[in-house]
Amino acid sequence: MNYLLAAKMRYYHNDNSETILSKVCDSISRNLSGCKHELLCIFDDIINIEPCCYWNRNVFEQTDKELQNLIVQNPNIFIDDEIFELFLAGYNAYMQVTNVINDLSGLNDSPAMKNRQYRIPTYVSIVEGCLTNLYRFIALILNQTTDKNYAATYKLNPLCEILNKNSFNKLTDAVNINIRNAINHGGIVFKEDGQKIDFHYTENRRSVSSTLTTYEFDRLINDAYDTASAIVLGITTFLNSNWSIVTVNTTDKTFAAFSLLGMELSVPSIRCRYISESACSDQLNAEFWIANTDREYLIQTAVVLSMMIYSRYGDYKKYYISFSSERLMTSWVRFTNQQIFDMLNKHRELSEVLSEAIGNKEVMIFTPSTEPINLQEIKYFRFPNYQCDSYKISQIEDASMPDRKRLKCRLYIGDVDEREKIIEILRESIDWLKTVKNVDSPTIHHKNGDMEADALYITVYRYDARKNKELYPNNSNFVCFADYNQNGSTTLLNGGLPANIWSQFHHEKIGNIDIAWREGKYLTRHVQKIGANSLCPCGSGKKFKKCCRGKGIFD
Numbered sequence: 001m002n003y004l005l006a007a008k009m010r011y012y013h014n015d016n017s018e019t020i021l022s023k024v025c026d027s028i029s030r031n032l033s034g035c036k037h038e039l040l041c042i043f044d045d046i047i048n049i050e051p052c053c054y055w056n057r058n059v060f061e062q063t064d065k066e067l068q069n070l071i072v073q074n075p076n077i078f079i080d081d082e083i084f085e086l087f088l089a090g091y092n093a094y095m096q097v098t099n100v101i102n103d104l105s106g107l108n109d110s111p112a113m114k115n116r117q118y119r120i121p122t123y124v125s126i127v128e129g130c131l132t133n134l135y136r137f138i139a140l141i142l143n144q145t146t147d148k149n150y151a152a153t154y155k156l157n158p159l160c161e162i163l164n165k166n167s168f169n170k171l172t173d174a175v176n177i178n179i180r181n182a183i184n185h186g187g188i189v190f191k192e193d194g195q196k197i198d199f200h201y202t203e204n205r206r207s208v209s210s211t212l213t214t215y216e217f218d219r220l221i222n223d224a225y226d227t228a229s230a231i232v233l234g235i236t237t238f239l240n241s242n243w244s245i246v247t248v249n250t251t252d253k254t255f256a257a258f259s260l261l262g263m264e265l266s267v268p269s270i271r272c273r274y275i276s277e278s279a280c281s282d283q284l285n286a287e288f289w290i291a292n293t294d295r296e297y298l299i300q301t302a303v304v305l306s307m308m309i310y311s312r313y314g315d316y317k318k319y320y321i322s323f324s325s326e327r328l329m330t331s332w333v334r335f336t337n338q339q340i341f342d343m344l345n346k347h348r349e350l351s352e353v354l355s356e357a358i359g360n361k362e363v364m365i366f367t368p369s370t371e372p373i374n375l376q377e378i379k380y381f382r383f384p385n386y387q388c389d390s391y392k393i394s395q396i397e398d399a400s401m402p403d404r405k406r407l408k409c410r411l412y413i414g415d416v417d418e419r420e421k422i423i424e425i426l427r428e429s430i431d432w433l434k435t436v437k438n439v440d441s442p443t444i445h446h447k448n449g450d451m452e453a454d455a456l457y458i459t460v461y462r463y464d465a466r467k468n469k470e471l472y473p474n475n476s477n478f479v480c481f482a483d484y485n486q487n488g489s490t491t492l493l494n495g496g497l498p499a500n501i502w503s504q505f506h507h508e509k510i511g512n513i514d515i516a517w518r519e520g521k522y523l524t525r526h527v528q529k530i531g532a533n534s535l536c537p538c539g540s541g542k543k544f545k546k547c548c549r550g551k552g553i554f555d
Contacts, residue, residue: 015267038263055229063234081256086137093129112194135159174223283318293368302333310340334362400446404454456484483514
């Protein structure tokens with residue numbers, strides 16, 4: 001047995017395929033003789049993950065039955081790159097929607113806000129991103145069985161008509177074309193604070209409207225989603241039984257071929273998210289989600305995956321394997337073509353190659369976070385905004401470190417132009433911001449909680465316009481940058497800006513607040529002789545004589 005084959009056997013040893021296949025057979029009431037590696041994770045998703053597992057049985061049975069009938073009656077049917085990419089697009093969109101449903105459906109937002117952020121975009125994503133691609137996948141298979149030109153059909157309504165005429169009618173029952181049209185054409189009105197939604201659309205050249213309560217719209221979303229789940233399961237079952245009709249050339253460097261390799265490399269505990277070439281085409285990148293974040297396991301897995309990828313695409317100079325999970329920052333291992341060749345052919349020991357890669361700084365494995373944290377709180381946490389008659393604070397961001405609680409925000413002061421009033425607003429804003437709660441990071445622990453912030457970075461603007469947020473001296477909407485530090489010593493060099501821009505501002509220190517004014521008119525000059533060889537007060541790290549001396553800022 002060669003080394004690669006042995007490595008593959010070890011890799012797939014714990015894929016749990018027998019248990020997954022048994023559960024699939026029980027769920028669909030059919031006996032499947034085996035499961036293709038490429039399809040294992042799709043089966044696992046649809047059977048075991050909520051809400052995927054609530055698939056519509058009638059839709060599944062019709063999808064499976066009619067596709068099987070087509071192959072029996074037309075044994076020359078094939079699925080090429082174009083057709084297979086439609087399935088991939090539909091499935092990928094489906095999994096993205098699954099994450100949206102799991103993350104957002106339970107939010108306690110107001111009905112109107114939930115309509116805008118969740119219901120409307122989720123329904124569109126299911127219908128347009130998922131079902132339309134899956135319908136077209138079936139239409140292109142049907143196109144091989146008829147003289148009609150179904151290949152020219154891309155739009156949802158004609159695709160529904162094709163399926164309805166070819167015994168796939170149950171697949172379209174949950175799709176409301178009129179609701180989709182109303183959404184796409186801006187015909188939506190929220191009523192009763194969002195508890196009801198009016199959908200306005202044109203039907204037979206007449207202006208028509210229908211009203212759904214949020215409960216009814218949620219049911220419409222769920223029905224469309226359960227239909228998508230069933231179609232994905234039906235197509236996957238069909239492909240599993242007829243894999244030979246998939247004619248994608250797996251040695252090509254196409255999206256379909258890379259995706260097939262990613263599906264082949266995936267097991268329930270290690271999911272390939274993407275395979276792609278680098279911009280210069282000399283490196284192949286493979287990104288994985290992984291459950292086991294032990295350092296040695298990650299490195300061993302990277303070795304096996306790099307060999308498997310190399311055996312398919314052996315002409316790249318480098319192979320980049322990255323891993324991440326909910327508690328692990330993106331970690332990676334990169335091997336050269338020669339290193340993988342040497343490992344596969346036992347020209348060098350694995351330990352020698354790994355030592356070389358580590359020495360070349362081609363291995364970066366982070367320690368996963370094991371802090372006892374509330375992942376649900378982190379997922380749904382939102383910073384508050386603050387507004388009063390004279391100013392508002394928004395877009396608060398966390399910039400904390402393990403030993404320092406740091407927050408960034410934007411402060412809008414309108415037409416306030418008096419220096420003392422601006423400073424008063426800054427102080428009030430700091431007092432409010434200091435005790436704003438932040439939460440921990442799931443991957444790297446940082447200081448968090450209700451305690452007073454160690455540092456605050458406040459960018460002050462006049463108005464909250466979409467444009468004019470640049471921190472440039474010629475941006476009249478920008479007023480100043482304030483750097484508050486509890487201990488009076490900043491950790492943010494040059495306000496995070498290039499030194500040549502930072503040096504053009506007008507700097508002063510008021511207590512434990514460093515202010516960089518855009519305009520010199522706000523600056524109160526303090527008489528202080530600064531030595532030529534002293535560090536420049538602007539914070540550049542350069543000597544005063546090499547930086548701001550002679551510019552009228554500090555002298």
